[in-house]
Amino acid sequence: MPSAALTTAAPTTAAPTTAAPTTGTPGVGPLLREWRQRAGVSQLDLALRADSSARHISFIETGKTRPSREMVLRLAEHLDVPVRERNALLVAAGYAPEYPESSLDSPALEVLRLGLDRLLAGYDPYPALVLDGTYRVWGANRGASLLLDGVAPELLAQPLNAMRITLHPRGLAPRILNFQEWRGHLLDQMRRQLALLRSEPLRALYEEVAAYPAPPGGDERAGERSPLALPLIVGINGRRLSFLSTIATFNTPVDVTVSELALETFLPADAETARHLAELAG
The missing domain is CATH 1.10.260.40 (lambda repressor-like DNA-binding domains)
Structure with a gap:
Protein backbone atom coordinates (compact mmCIF):
# COMPACT_ATOMS: atom_id res chain seq x y z
CA MET A 1 0.00 0.00 0.00
CA PRO A 2 1.42 3.42 -0.86
CA SER A 3 2.15 5.79 1.97
CA ALA A 4 0.71 9.30 2.17
CA ALA A 5 2.24 10.34 -1.14
CA LEU A 6 0.17 9.70 -4.25
CA THR A 7 1.59 7.25 -6.72
CA THR A 8 2.64 8.83 -9.97
CA ALA A 9 2.26 6.06 -12.52
CA ALA A 10 -0.88 6.82 -14.48
CA PRO A 11 -2.22 5.74 -17.85
CA THR A 12 -1.07 7.96 -20.66
CA THR A 13 -4.00 9.79 -22.21
CA ALA A 14 -4.02 11.92 -25.30
CA ALA A 15 -5.42 15.41 -25.49
CA PRO A 16 -8.94 15.69 -26.93
CA THR A 17 -9.09 15.55 -30.70
CA THR A 18 -11.87 15.98 -33.18
CA ALA A 19 -13.74 12.73 -33.61
CA ALA A 20 -16.71 11.45 -35.53
CA PRO A 21 -19.23 8.89 -34.29
CA THR A 22 -18.12 5.30 -34.74
CA THR A 23 -20.20 3.38 -37.27
CA GLY A 24 -22.89 1.41 -35.50
CA THR A 25 -22.84 3.48 -32.30
CA PRO A 26 -25.97 5.43 -31.27
CA GLY A 27 -26.21 9.01 -32.47
CA ALA A 93 -22.65 14.63 -32.42
CA GLY A 94 -19.47 14.94 -34.51
CA TYR A 95 -17.61 17.40 -32.27
CA ALA A 96 -14.30 17.27 -30.44
CA PRO A 97 -14.40 16.37 -26.73
CA GLU A 98 -14.60 19.34 -24.40
CA TYR A 99 -12.94 17.93 -21.30
CA PRO A 100 -9.31 16.74 -21.19
CA GLU A 101 -8.30 13.50 -19.48
CA SER A 102 -5.03 14.25 -17.75
CA SER A 103 -2.54 11.76 -16.44
CA LEU A 104 -2.42 11.97 -12.65
CA ASP A 105 1.31 12.69 -12.84
CA SER A 106 0.73 15.60 -15.21
CA PRO A 107 2.37 18.90 -14.12
CA ALA A 108 -1.08 20.49 -14.43
CA LEU A 109 -2.28 18.35 -11.51
CA GLU A 110 0.71 18.94 -9.23
CA VAL A 111 -1.15 21.28 -6.89
CA LEU A 112 -4.03 18.82 -6.72
CA ARG A 113 -1.67 15.95 -5.86
CA LEU A 114 -0.06 17.98 -3.08
CA GLY A 115 -3.48 18.87 -1.68
CA LEU A 116 -4.57 15.25 -1.68
CA ASP A 117 -1.31 14.23 0.02
CA ARG A 118 -2.02 16.71 2.81
CA LEU A 119 -5.57 15.45 3.20
CA LEU A 120 -4.40 11.84 3.43
CA ALA A 121 -1.79 12.71 6.05
CA GLY A 122 -4.28 14.82 7.96
CA TYR A 123 -6.67 11.89 8.38
CA ASP A 124 -4.07 9.72 10.12
CA PRO A 125 -4.57 7.54 12.11
CA TYR A 126 -7.96 7.06 10.43
CA PRO A 127 -7.60 5.05 7.18
CA ALA A 128 -7.95 7.12 3.99
CA LEU A 129 -7.52 6.32 0.29
CA VAL A 130 -7.60 8.16 -3.03
CA LEU A 131 -9.40 6.09 -5.70
CA ASP A 132 -10.20 6.54 -9.37
CA GLY A 133 -13.31 5.50 -11.26
CA THR A 134 -12.23 1.85 -11.41
CA TYR A 135 -11.21 1.72 -7.72
CA ARG A 136 -7.51 1.86 -8.44
CA VAL A 137 -5.70 3.08 -5.34
CA TRP A 138 -3.63 6.16 -6.19
CA GLY A 139 -2.72 7.08 -2.66
CA ALA A 140 -3.21 6.01 0.94
CA ASN A 141 -2.13 7.07 4.41
CA ARG A 142 -0.46 5.05 7.15
CA GLY A 143 -3.80 4.35 8.81
CA ALA A 144 -4.89 2.38 5.74
CA SER A 145 -2.10 -0.14 6.32
CA LEU A 146 -4.02 -1.31 9.42
CA LEU A 147 -6.62 -2.84 7.12
CA LEU A 148 -4.06 -4.64 4.97
CA ASP A 149 -2.46 -6.93 7.54
CA GLY A 150 -2.79 -10.48 6.24
CA VAL A 151 -3.77 -9.55 2.67
CA ALA A 152 -2.08 -11.82 0.09
CA PRO A 153 1.02 -10.24 -1.49
CA GLU A 154 -0.32 -10.61 -5.03
CA LEU A 155 -3.24 -8.35 -4.14
CA LEU A 156 -0.82 -5.69 -2.88
CA ALA A 157 1.16 -5.57 -6.13
CA GLN A 158 0.73 -2.45 -8.26
CA PRO A 159 -1.73 -1.42 -9.43
CA LEU A 160 -3.68 -1.85 -6.20
CA ASN A 161 -7.44 -2.16 -6.55
CA ALA A 162 -9.63 -1.47 -3.52
CA MET A 163 -12.47 -3.76 -4.64
CA ARG A 164 -10.17 -6.72 -5.20
CA ILE A 165 -8.40 -6.17 -1.88
CA THR A 166 -11.71 -5.94 -0.03
CA LEU A 167 -13.72 -8.76 -1.62
CA HIS A 168 -11.11 -11.33 -2.63
CA PRO A 169 -11.05 -14.43 -0.35
CA ARG A 170 -7.28 -13.90 0.06
CA GLY A 171 -7.78 -10.24 0.77
CA LEU A 172 -9.63 -8.41 3.52
CA ALA A 173 -12.80 -10.49 3.10
CA PRO A 174 -12.06 -13.22 5.71
CA ARG A 175 -11.64 -10.55 8.41
CA ILE A 176 -14.78 -8.56 7.57
CA LEU A 177 -17.23 -9.64 10.26
CA ASN A 178 -20.27 -8.34 8.37
CA PHE A 179 -18.99 -9.50 5.00
CA GLN A 180 -22.34 -10.26 3.30
CA GLU A 181 -23.74 -6.84 4.17
CA TRP A 182 -20.56 -5.01 3.16
CA ARG A 183 -20.22 -7.00 -0.05
CA GLY A 184 -23.83 -6.17 -0.95
CA HIS A 185 -23.18 -2.49 -0.29
CA LEU A 186 -20.08 -2.44 -2.53
CA LEU A 187 -21.72 -4.33 -5.39
CA ASP A 188 -24.75 -2.02 -5.23
CA GLN A 189 -22.39 0.95 -5.39
CA MET A 190 -20.73 -0.45 -8.52
CA ARG A 191 -24.09 -1.16 -10.17
CA ARG A 192 -25.14 2.46 -9.59
CA GLN A 193 -21.94 3.63 -11.26
CA LEU A 194 -22.47 1.31 -14.22
CA ALA A 195 -25.94 2.77 -14.68
CA LEU A 196 -24.29 6.14 -15.31
CA LEU A 197 -21.07 5.20 -17.09
CA ARG A 198 -20.37 3.06 -20.14
CA SER A 199 -17.12 1.83 -18.62
CA GLU A 200 -15.95 -1.56 -19.85
CA PRO A 201 -13.07 -1.69 -17.30
CA LEU A 202 -15.56 -1.03 -14.47
CA ARG A 203 -17.99 -3.64 -15.81
CA ALA A 204 -15.18 -6.20 -16.09
CA LEU A 205 -14.12 -5.44 -12.51
CA TYR A 206 -17.71 -5.79 -11.30
CA GLU A 207 -18.11 -9.18 -12.98
CA GLU A 208 -14.78 -10.32 -11.53
CA VAL A 209 -15.39 -9.35 -7.89
CA ALA A 210 -19.06 -10.39 -7.96
CA ALA A 211 -17.89 -13.92 -8.83
CA TYR A 212 -15.47 -14.22 -5.91
CA PRO A 213 -16.49 -16.98 -3.49
CA ALA A 214 -17.43 -15.94 0.02
CA PRO A 215 -14.82 -16.67 2.69
CA PRO A 216 -15.57 -19.56 5.06
CA GLY A 217 -17.46 -18.78 8.25
CA GLY A 218 -20.72 -17.06 9.11
CA ASP A 219 -21.73 -13.42 9.02
CA GLU A 220 -22.10 -12.45 12.64
CA ARG A 221 -23.98 -9.23 11.94
CA ALA A 222 -26.48 -10.60 9.42
CA GLY A 223 -29.78 -8.78 9.86
CA GLU A 224 -28.42 -6.25 12.38
CA ARG A 225 -28.61 -2.56 11.47
CA SER A 226 -26.63 0.41 12.73
CA PRO A 227 -28.62 3.50 13.79
CA LEU A 228 -26.19 5.69 11.82
CA ALA A 229 -24.99 3.92 8.68
CA LEU A 230 -23.75 0.51 7.59
CA PRO A 231 -20.33 0.07 9.22
CA LEU A 232 -17.34 -1.88 7.99
CA ILE A 233 -16.56 -4.25 10.88
CA VAL A 234 -13.15 -5.88 10.79
CA GLY A 235 -11.41 -8.31 13.10
CA ILE A 236 -7.78 -7.25 13.46
CA ASN A 237 -5.33 -8.79 15.94
CA GLY A 238 -8.12 -10.02 18.17
CA ARG A 239 -9.88 -6.63 18.15
CA ARG A 240 -13.24 -5.82 16.65
CA LEU A 241 -12.90 -2.49 14.82
CA SER A 242 -15.86 -0.68 13.33
CA PHE A 243 -15.63 2.08 10.70
CA LEU A 244 -18.03 4.39 8.90
CA SER A 245 -17.03 5.12 5.31
CA THR A 246 -17.33 8.58 3.76
CA ILE A 247 -16.55 9.55 0.16
CA ALA A 248 -15.61 13.05 -1.06
CA THR A 249 -15.47 14.11 -4.72
CA PHE A 250 -14.69 17.35 -6.53
CA ASN A 251 -17.36 19.94 -7.28
CA THR A 252 -17.82 20.95 -10.94
CA PRO A 253 -14.76 19.17 -12.36
CA VAL A 254 -13.62 20.09 -15.88
CA ASP A 255 -11.14 17.23 -16.31
CA VAL A 256 -12.21 13.60 -16.74
CA THR A 257 -9.52 12.28 -14.40
CA VAL A 258 -10.40 14.76 -11.66
CA SER A 259 -14.11 14.06 -12.06
CA GLU A 260 -13.55 10.38 -11.24
CA LEU A 261 -11.21 10.80 -8.26
CA ALA A 262 -12.63 10.17 -4.80
CA LEU A 263 -11.22 10.45 -1.29
CA GLU A 264 -12.60 7.63 0.86
CA THR A 265 -12.10 7.85 4.61
CA PHE A 266 -12.93 5.38 7.38
CA LEU A 267 -13.95 7.04 10.64
CA PRO A 268 -14.36 5.19 13.94
CA ALA A 269 -17.93 4.00 14.43
CA ASP A 270 -17.52 3.27 18.15
CA ALA A 271 -15.41 4.28 21.14
CA GLU A 272 -13.31 1.09 21.11
CA THR A 273 -12.16 1.69 17.55
CA ALA A 274 -11.38 5.34 18.29
CA ARG A 275 -9.28 4.35 21.33
CA HIS A 276 -7.36 1.73 19.39
CA LEU A 277 -6.53 4.12 16.57
CA ALA A 278 -5.45 6.74 19.10
CA GLU A 279 -3.12 4.17 20.70
CA LEU A 280 -1.58 3.40 17.34
CA ALA A 281 -1.07 7.11 16.65
CA GLY A 282 0.60 7.58 20.01
Missing part, protein backbone atom coordinates in the same frame (compact mmCIF):
# COMPACT_ATOMS: atom_id res chain seq x y z
CA VAL A 28 -26.34 11.90 -30.07
CA GLY A 29 -30.17 12.03 -30.22
CA PRO A 30 -30.84 8.54 -28.79
CA LEU A 31 -28.07 9.05 -26.22
CA LEU A 32 -29.60 12.33 -25.03
CA ARG A 33 -33.04 10.71 -24.89
CA GLU A 34 -31.61 7.91 -22.75
CA TRP A 35 -30.03 10.41 -20.33
CA ARG A 36 -33.29 12.40 -20.18
CA GLN A 37 -35.30 9.29 -19.41
CA ARG A 38 -32.83 8.21 -16.74
CA ALA A 39 -33.25 11.61 -15.13
CA GLY A 40 -37.05 11.26 -15.24
CA VAL A 41 -37.38 14.57 -17.11
CA SER A 42 -39.92 15.29 -19.86
CA GLN A 43 -38.95 16.95 -23.12
CA LEU A 44 -40.84 20.05 -22.03
CA ASP A 45 -39.11 20.22 -18.65
CA LEU A 46 -35.69 19.83 -20.28
CA ALA A 47 -36.56 22.47 -22.86
CA LEU A 48 -37.54 24.94 -20.14
CA ARG A 49 -34.30 24.30 -18.23
CA ALA A 50 -32.17 24.65 -21.37
CA ASP A 51 -34.01 27.70 -22.78
CA SER A 52 -35.22 25.73 -25.79
CA SER A 53 -38.51 24.21 -26.96
CA ALA A 54 -39.99 20.75 -26.60
CA ARG A 55 -40.22 20.58 -30.40
CA HIS A 56 -36.48 21.27 -30.73
CA ILE A 57 -35.64 18.65 -28.10
CA SER A 58 -37.84 16.14 -29.92
CA PHE A 59 -36.12 16.87 -33.23
CA ILE A 60 -32.71 16.38 -31.61
CA GLU A 61 -33.68 13.07 -30.03
CA THR A 62 -35.14 11.70 -33.27
CA GLY A 63 -32.15 12.83 -35.33
CA LYS A 64 -34.08 15.37 -37.39
CA THR A 65 -31.88 18.17 -36.04
CA ARG A 66 -28.18 18.12 -35.27
CA PRO A 67 -27.64 20.06 -32.03
CA SER A 68 -24.92 22.65 -31.80
CA ARG A 69 -21.92 21.97 -29.63
CA GLU A 70 -23.21 24.49 -27.09
CA MET A 71 -26.63 22.82 -27.01
CA VAL A 72 -25.10 19.38 -26.36
CA LEU A 73 -23.15 20.77 -23.43
CA ARG A 74 -26.14 22.70 -22.11
CA LEU A 75 -28.42 19.67 -22.21
CA ALA A 76 -25.74 17.48 -20.63
CA GLU A 77 -25.32 19.97 -17.79
CA HIS A 78 -29.05 20.10 -17.05
CA LEU A 79 -29.21 16.29 -17.09
CA ASP A 80 -26.21 15.96 -14.74
CA VAL A 81 -24.37 13.79 -17.25
CA PRO A 82 -20.92 12.72 -15.95
CA VAL A 83 -17.96 14.51 -17.51
CA ARG A 84 -16.67 11.46 -19.39
CA GLU A 85 -20.11 10.86 -20.89
CA ARG A 86 -20.38 14.51 -21.93
CA ASN A 87 -17.35 13.93 -24.11
CA ALA A 88 -19.07 10.85 -25.55
CA LEU A 89 -22.13 12.93 -26.41
CA LEU A 90 -20.00 15.49 -28.21
CA VAL A 91 -18.20 12.80 -30.19
CA ALA A 92 -21.56 11.21 -31.11
Whole structure:
Protein backbone atom coordinates (compact mmCIF):
# COMPACT_ATOMS: atom_id res chain seq x y z
CA MET A 1 0.00 0.00 0.00
CA PRO A 2 1.42 3.42 -0.86
CA SER A 3 2.15 5.79 1.97
CA ALA A 4 0.71 9.30 2.17
CA ALA A 5 2.24 10.34 -1.14
CA LEU A 6 0.17 9.70 -4.25
CA THR A 7 1.59 7.25 -6.72
CA THR A 8 2.64 8.83 -9.97
CA ALA A 9 2.26 6.06 -12.52
CA ALA A 10 -0.88 6.82 -14.48
CA PRO A 11 -2.22 5.74 -17.85
CA THR A 12 -1.07 7.96 -20.66
CA THR A 13 -4.00 9.79 -22.21
CA ALA A 14 -4.02 11.92 -25.30
CA ALA A 15 -5.42 15.41 -25.49
CA PRO A 16 -8.94 15.69 -26.93
CA THR A 17 -9.09 15.55 -30.70
CA THR A 18 -11.87 15.98 -33.18
CA ALA A 19 -13.74 12.73 -33.61
CA ALA A 20 -16.71 11.45 -35.53
CA PRO A 21 -19.23 8.89 -34.29
CA THR A 22 -18.12 5.30 -34.74
CA THR A 23 -20.20 3.38 -37.27
CA GLY A 24 -22.89 1.41 -35.50
CA THR A 25 -22.84 3.48 -32.30
CA PRO A 26 -25.97 5.43 -31.27
CA GLY A 27 -26.21 9.01 -32.47
CA VAL A 28 -26.34 11.90 -30.07
CA GLY A 29 -30.17 12.03 -30.22
CA PRO A 30 -30.84 8.54 -28.79
CA LEU A 31 -28.07 9.05 -26.22
CA LEU A 32 -29.60 12.33 -25.03
CA ARG A 33 -33.04 10.71 -24.89
CA GLU A 34 -31.61 7.91 -22.75
CA TRP A 35 -30.03 10.41 -20.33
CA ARG A 36 -33.29 12.40 -20.18
CA GLN A 37 -35.30 9.29 -19.41
CA ARG A 38 -32.83 8.21 -16.74
CA ALA A 39 -33.25 11.61 -15.13
CA GLY A 40 -37.05 11.26 -15.24
CA VAL A 41 -37.38 14.57 -17.11
CA SER A 42 -39.92 15.29 -19.86
CA GLN A 43 -38.95 16.95 -23.12
CA LEU A 44 -40.84 20.05 -22.03
CA ASP A 45 -39.11 20.22 -18.65
CA LEU A 46 -35.69 19.83 -20.28
CA ALA A 47 -36.56 22.47 -22.86
CA LEU A 48 -37.54 24.94 -20.14
CA ARG A 49 -34.30 24.30 -18.23
CA ALA A 50 -32.17 24.65 -21.37
CA ASP A 51 -34.01 27.70 -22.78
CA SER A 52 -35.22 25.73 -25.79
CA SER A 53 -38.51 24.21 -26.96
CA ALA A 54 -39.99 20.75 -26.60
CA ARG A 55 -40.22 20.58 -30.40
CA HIS A 56 -36.48 21.27 -30.73
CA ILE A 57 -35.64 18.65 -28.10
CA SER A 58 -37.84 16.14 -29.92
CA PHE A 59 -36.12 16.87 -33.23
CA ILE A 60 -32.71 16.38 -31.61
CA GLU A 61 -33.68 13.07 -30.03
CA THR A 62 -35.14 11.70 -33.27
CA GLY A 63 -32.15 12.83 -35.33
CA LYS A 64 -34.08 15.37 -37.39
CA THR A 65 -31.88 18.17 -36.04
CA ARG A 66 -28.18 18.12 -35.27
CA PRO A 67 -27.64 20.06 -32.03
CA SER A 68 -24.92 22.65 -31.80
CA ARG A 69 -21.92 21.97 -29.63
CA GLU A 70 -23.21 24.49 -27.09
CA MET A 71 -26.63 22.82 -27.01
CA VAL A 72 -25.10 19.38 -26.36
CA LEU A 73 -23.15 20.77 -23.43
CA ARG A 74 -26.14 22.70 -22.11
CA LEU A 75 -28.42 19.67 -22.21
CA ALA A 76 -25.74 17.48 -20.63
CA GLU A 77 -25.32 19.97 -17.79
CA HIS A 78 -29.05 20.10 -17.05
CA LEU A 79 -29.21 16.29 -17.09
CA ASP A 80 -26.21 15.96 -14.74
CA VAL A 81 -24.37 13.79 -17.25
CA PRO A 82 -20.92 12.72 -15.95
CA VAL A 83 -17.96 14.51 -17.51
CA ARG A 84 -16.67 11.46 -19.39
CA GLU A 85 -20.11 10.86 -20.89
CA ARG A 86 -20.38 14.51 -21.93
CA ASN A 87 -17.35 13.93 -24.11
CA ALA A 88 -19.07 10.85 -25.55
CA LEU A 89 -22.13 12.93 -26.41
CA LEU A 90 -20.00 15.49 -28.21
CA VAL A 91 -18.20 12.80 -30.19
CA ALA A 92 -21.56 11.21 -31.11
CA ALA A 93 -22.65 14.63 -32.42
CA GLY A 94 -19.47 14.94 -34.51
CA TYR A 95 -17.61 17.40 -32.27
CA ALA A 96 -14.30 17.27 -30.44
CA PRO A 97 -14.40 16.37 -26.73
CA GLU A 98 -14.60 19.34 -24.40
CA TYR A 99 -12.94 17.93 -21.30
CA PRO A 100 -9.31 16.74 -21.19
CA GLU A 101 -8.30 13.50 -19.48
CA SER A 102 -5.03 14.25 -17.75
CA SER A 103 -2.54 11.76 -16.44
CA LEU A 104 -2.42 11.97 -12.65
CA ASP A 105 1.31 12.69 -12.84
CA SER A 106 0.73 15.60 -15.21
CA PRO A 107 2.37 18.90 -14.12
CA ALA A 108 -1.08 20.49 -14.43
CA LEU A 109 -2.28 18.35 -11.51
CA GLU A 110 0.71 18.94 -9.23
CA VAL A 111 -1.15 21.28 -6.89
CA LEU A 112 -4.03 18.82 -6.72
CA ARG A 113 -1.67 15.95 -5.86
CA LEU A 114 -0.06 17.98 -3.08
CA GLY A 115 -3.48 18.87 -1.68
CA LEU A 116 -4.57 15.25 -1.68
CA ASP A 117 -1.31 14.23 0.02
CA ARG A 118 -2.02 16.71 2.81
CA LEU A 119 -5.57 15.45 3.20
CA LEU A 120 -4.40 11.84 3.43
CA ALA A 121 -1.79 12.71 6.05
CA GLY A 122 -4.28 14.82 7.96
CA TYR A 123 -6.67 11.89 8.38
CA ASP A 124 -4.07 9.72 10.12
CA PRO A 125 -4.57 7.54 12.11
CA TYR A 126 -7.96 7.06 10.43
CA PRO A 127 -7.60 5.05 7.18
CA ALA A 128 -7.95 7.12 3.99
CA LEU A 129 -7.52 6.32 0.29
CA VAL A 130 -7.60 8.16 -3.03
CA LEU A 131 -9.40 6.09 -5.70
CA ASP A 132 -10.20 6.54 -9.37
CA GLY A 133 -13.31 5.50 -11.26
CA THR A 134 -12.23 1.85 -11.41
CA TYR A 135 -11.21 1.72 -7.72
CA ARG A 136 -7.51 1.86 -8.44
CA VAL A 137 -5.70 3.08 -5.34
CA TRP A 138 -3.63 6.16 -6.19
CA GLY A 139 -2.72 7.08 -2.66
CA ALA A 140 -3.21 6.01 0.94
CA ASN A 141 -2.13 7.07 4.41
CA ARG A 142 -0.46 5.05 7.15
CA GLY A 143 -3.80 4.35 8.81
CA ALA A 144 -4.89 2.38 5.74
CA SER A 145 -2.10 -0.14 6.32
CA LEU A 146 -4.02 -1.31 9.42
CA LEU A 147 -6.62 -2.84 7.12
CA LEU A 148 -4.06 -4.64 4.97
CA ASP A 149 -2.46 -6.93 7.54
CA GLY A 150 -2.79 -10.48 6.24
CA VAL A 151 -3.77 -9.55 2.67
CA ALA A 152 -2.08 -11.82 0.09
CA PRO A 153 1.02 -10.24 -1.49
CA GLU A 154 -0.32 -10.61 -5.03
CA LEU A 155 -3.24 -8.35 -4.14
CA LEU A 156 -0.82 -5.69 -2.88
CA ALA A 157 1.16 -5.57 -6.13
CA GLN A 158 0.73 -2.45 -8.26
CA PRO A 159 -1.73 -1.42 -9.43
CA LEU A 160 -3.68 -1.85 -6.20
CA ASN A 161 -7.44 -2.16 -6.55
CA ALA A 162 -9.63 -1.47 -3.52
CA MET A 163 -12.47 -3.76 -4.64
CA ARG A 164 -10.17 -6.72 -5.20
CA ILE A 165 -8.40 -6.17 -1.88
CA THR A 166 -11.71 -5.94 -0.03
CA LEU A 167 -13.72 -8.76 -1.62
CA HIS A 168 -11.11 -11.33 -2.63
CA PRO A 169 -11.05 -14.43 -0.35
CA ARG A 170 -7.28 -13.90 0.06
CA GLY A 171 -7.78 -10.24 0.77
CA LEU A 172 -9.63 -8.41 3.52
CA ALA A 173 -12.80 -10.49 3.10
CA PRO A 174 -12.06 -13.22 5.71
CA ARG A 175 -11.64 -10.55 8.41
CA ILE A 176 -14.78 -8.56 7.57
CA LEU A 177 -17.23 -9.64 10.26
CA ASN A 178 -20.27 -8.34 8.37
CA PHE A 179 -18.99 -9.50 5.00
CA GLN A 180 -22.34 -10.26 3.30
CA GLU A 181 -23.74 -6.84 4.17
CA TRP A 182 -20.56 -5.01 3.16
CA ARG A 183 -20.22 -7.00 -0.05
CA GLY A 184 -23.83 -6.17 -0.95
CA HIS A 185 -23.18 -2.49 -0.29
CA LEU A 186 -20.08 -2.44 -2.53
CA LEU A 187 -21.72 -4.33 -5.39
CA ASP A 188 -24.75 -2.02 -5.23
CA GLN A 189 -22.39 0.95 -5.39
CA MET A 190 -20.73 -0.45 -8.52
CA ARG A 191 -24.09 -1.16 -10.17
CA ARG A 192 -25.14 2.46 -9.59
CA GLN A 193 -21.94 3.63 -11.26
CA LEU A 194 -22.47 1.31 -14.22
CA ALA A 195 -25.94 2.77 -14.68
CA LEU A 196 -24.29 6.14 -15.31
CA LEU A 197 -21.07 5.20 -17.09
CA ARG A 198 -20.37 3.06 -20.14
CA SER A 199 -17.12 1.83 -18.62
CA GLU A 200 -15.95 -1.56 -19.85
CA PRO A 201 -13.07 -1.69 -17.30
CA LEU A 202 -15.56 -1.03 -14.47
CA ARG A 203 -17.99 -3.64 -15.81
CA ALA A 204 -15.18 -6.20 -16.09
CA LEU A 205 -14.12 -5.44 -12.51
CA TYR A 206 -17.71 -5.79 -11.30
CA GLU A 207 -18.11 -9.18 -12.98
CA GLU A 208 -14.78 -10.32 -11.53
CA VAL A 209 -15.39 -9.35 -7.89
CA ALA A 210 -19.06 -10.39 -7.96
CA ALA A 211 -17.89 -13.92 -8.83
CA TYR A 212 -15.47 -14.22 -5.91
CA PRO A 213 -16.49 -16.98 -3.49
CA ALA A 214 -17.43 -15.94 0.02
CA PRO A 215 -14.82 -16.67 2.69
CA PRO A 216 -15.57 -19.56 5.06
CA GLY A 217 -17.46 -18.78 8.25
CA GLY A 218 -20.72 -17.06 9.11
CA ASP A 219 -21.73 -13.42 9.02
CA GLU A 220 -22.10 -12.45 12.64
CA ARG A 221 -23.98 -9.23 11.94
CA ALA A 222 -26.48 -10.60 9.42
CA GLY A 223 -29.78 -8.78 9.86
CA GLU A 224 -28.42 -6.25 12.38
CA ARG A 225 -28.61 -2.56 11.47
CA SER A 226 -26.63 0.41 12.73
CA PRO A 227 -28.62 3.50 13.79
CA LEU A 228 -26.19 5.69 11.82
CA ALA A 229 -24.99 3.92 8.68
CA LEU A 230 -23.75 0.51 7.59
CA PRO A 231 -20.33 0.07 9.22
CA LEU A 232 -17.34 -1.88 7.99
CA ILE A 233 -16.56 -4.25 10.88
CA VAL A 234 -13.15 -5.88 10.79
CA GLY A 235 -11.41 -8.31 13.10
CA ILE A 236 -7.78 -7.25 13.46
CA ASN A 237 -5.33 -8.79 15.94
CA GLY A 238 -8.12 -10.02 18.17
CA ARG A 239 -9.88 -6.63 18.15
CA ARG A 240 -13.24 -5.82 16.65
CA LEU A 241 -12.90 -2.49 14.82
CA SER A 242 -15.86 -0.68 13.33
CA PHE A 243 -15.63 2.08 10.70
CA LEU A 244 -18.03 4.39 8.90
CA SER A 245 -17.03 5.12 5.31
CA THR A 246 -17.33 8.58 3.76
CA ILE A 247 -16.55 9.55 0.16
CA ALA A 248 -15.61 13.05 -1.06
CA THR A 249 -15.47 14.11 -4.72
CA PHE A 250 -14.69 17.35 -6.53
CA ASN A 251 -17.36 19.94 -7.28
CA THR A 252 -17.82 20.95 -10.94
CA PRO A 253 -14.76 19.17 -12.36
CA VAL A 254 -13.62 20.09 -15.88
CA ASP A 255 -11.14 17.23 -16.31
CA VAL A 256 -12.21 13.60 -16.74
CA THR A 257 -9.52 12.28 -14.40
CA VAL A 258 -10.40 14.76 -11.66
CA SER A 259 -14.11 14.06 -12.06
CA GLU A 260 -13.55 10.38 -11.24
CA LEU A 261 -11.21 10.80 -8.26
CA ALA A 262 -12.63 10.17 -4.80
CA LEU A 263 -11.22 10.45 -1.29
CA GLU A 264 -12.60 7.63 0.86
CA THR A 265 -12.10 7.85 4.61
CA PHE A 266 -12.93 5.38 7.38
CA LEU A 267 -13.95 7.04 10.64
CA PRO A 268 -14.36 5.19 13.94
CA ALA A 269 -17.93 4.00 14.43
CA ASP A 270 -17.52 3.27 18.15
CA ALA A 271 -15.41 4.28 21.14
CA GLU A 272 -13.31 1.09 21.11
CA THR A 273 -12.16 1.69 17.55
CA ALA A 274 -11.38 5.34 18.29
CA ARG A 275 -9.28 4.35 21.33
CA HIS A 276 -7.36 1.73 19.39
CA LEU A 277 -6.53 4.12 16.57
CA ALA A 278 -5.45 6.74 19.10
CA GLU A 279 -3.12 4.17 20.70
CA LEU A 280 -1.58 3.40 17.34
CA ALA A 281 -1.07 7.11 16.65
CA GLY A 282 0.60 7.58 20.01
